[in-house]
Amino acid sequence: MTIKTPPSLNIPGFGVDPLTQRIKEKEKKWKYKVAVLSGKGGVGKSTVAVNLATALAKLGYFVGVLDADVHGPNVAKMFGVEKAEILAEKVNDHFEMIPPVVDFMGQVTPIKVMSMGMMVPEDQPIIWRGALVTKALKQLLGDVKWGELDFMIIDFPPGTGDQILTVTQTLKLDAAIVVTTPQEVALLDTGKAVNMMKQMEVPYIAVIENMSYLICPHCGNKIDLFGEGGGEKLAKKENVDFLGKIPIDPKAREASDLGIPIVLYDDTPAAKAFMEITQRLVEKLEEMKKEQ
Numbered sequence: 270m271t272i273k274t275p276p277s278l279n280i281p282g283f284g285v286d287p288l289t290q291r292i293k294e295k296e297k298k299w300k301y302k303v304a305v306l307s308g309k310g311g312v313g314k315s316t317v318a319v320n321l322a323t324a325l326a327k328l329g330y331f332v333g334v335l336d337a338d339v340h341g342p343n344v345a346k347m348f349g350v351e352k353a354e355i356l357a358e359k360v361n362d363h364f365e366m367i368p369p370v371v372d373f374m375g376q377v378t379p380i381k382v383m384s385m386g387m388m389v390p391e392d393q394p395i396i397w398r399g400a401l402v403t404k405a406l407k408q409l410l411g412d413v414k415w416g417e418l419d420f421m422i423i424d425f426p427p428g429t430g431d432q433i434l435t436v437t438q439t440l441k442l443d444a445a446i447v448v449t450t451p452q453e454v455a456l457l458d459t460g461k462a463v464n465m466m467k468q469m470e471v472p473y474i475a476v477i478e479n480m481s482y483l484i485c486p487h488c489g490n491k492i493d494l495f496g497e498g499g500g501e502k503l504a505k506k507e508n509v510d511f512l513g514k515i516p517i518d519p520k521a522r523e524a525s526d527l528g529i530p531i532v533l534y535d536d537t538p539a540a541k542a543f544m545e546i547t548q549r550l551v552e553k554l555e556e557m558k559k560e561q
């Protein structure tokens with residue numbers, strides 16, 4: 270039996286599905302695509318994504334935030350838009366959702382956000398298998414009227430799973446910010462996340478250490494609750510940038526429950542740390558763009 274050469278699959282209009290095609294078109298309008306991830310849950314990844322986006326808005330940038338944590342979406346609540354009504358518009362042969370614009374106490378911001386958290390009641394789990402999650406994620410990218418953005422921030426689920434692979438293979442990320450806490454267990458998992466981003470050839474990878482220390486409200490001394498300097502050591506070992514440390518700030522938890530990012534509380538140590546880290550990130554990305 271002779272095996273025939275397969276026919277060429279290079280047929281115009283075929284090969285790439287229309288949704289992926291729409292994502293490719295949309296991403297041309299986003300200057301920087303930045304993913305926020307962590308090897309381990311609960312280290313403050315969403316807190317970092319939300320505050321990074323708000324700090325960028327404070328610096329005058331237009332920002333989109335995609336909550337890619339389909340199974341545990343918290344971003345909408347942290348921005349206070351979990352009850353926002355999602356409108357849709359017909360565009361040619363499909364519908365596109367209009368992302369809600371974040372406002373803080375009536376003050377409109379240049380932040381648009383999309384999250385599964387806006388589409389399901391707060392107490393309902395999303396019990397979907399991989400293929401459905403992948404489709405939902407792609408729709409949150411390609412079937413949303415994001416428009417022109419300076420930054421698209423993507424809050425990934427914890428770990429190194431399927432959903433991260435899907436987005437990283439679909440979009441050409443400019444940067445991956447890996448969030449860790451200083452403990453050994455968190456650092457082991459963070460190393461895996463850093464290596465995944467290296468394998469996916471993301472051009473800029475950096476570590477942020479969250480919950481680094483606590484300032485005693487009574488004596489003002491710095492207390493290293495979870496050890497010291499782990500994030501910086503990991504960044505050195507993996508040969509990636511270290512963007513900085515964010516202290517434990519009781520106001521951060523309070524603020525995120527109220528839907529107000531801590532970075533808006535100007536006088537807090539966490540707000541100052543977020544602003545400095547964001548400025549450092551912008552400088553790095555601008556430098557990289559110039560070199561290209």
Ligand SMILES: Nc1ncnc2c1ncn2[C@@H]1O[C@H](COP(=O)(O)OP(=O)(O)OP(=O)(O)O)[C@@H](O)[C@H]1O
Binds near residue numbers: 315341479516522525
């Ligand atoms: N620097 C900080 N100071 C005080 N509380 C913080 C800080 N960072 C995060 N938190 C709080 O820790 C909790 C977990 O944070 P967050 O939801 O951002 O973590 P996560 O890594 O995204 O979690 P998940 O595993 O669900 O994705 C939240 O209540 C948040 O307000």
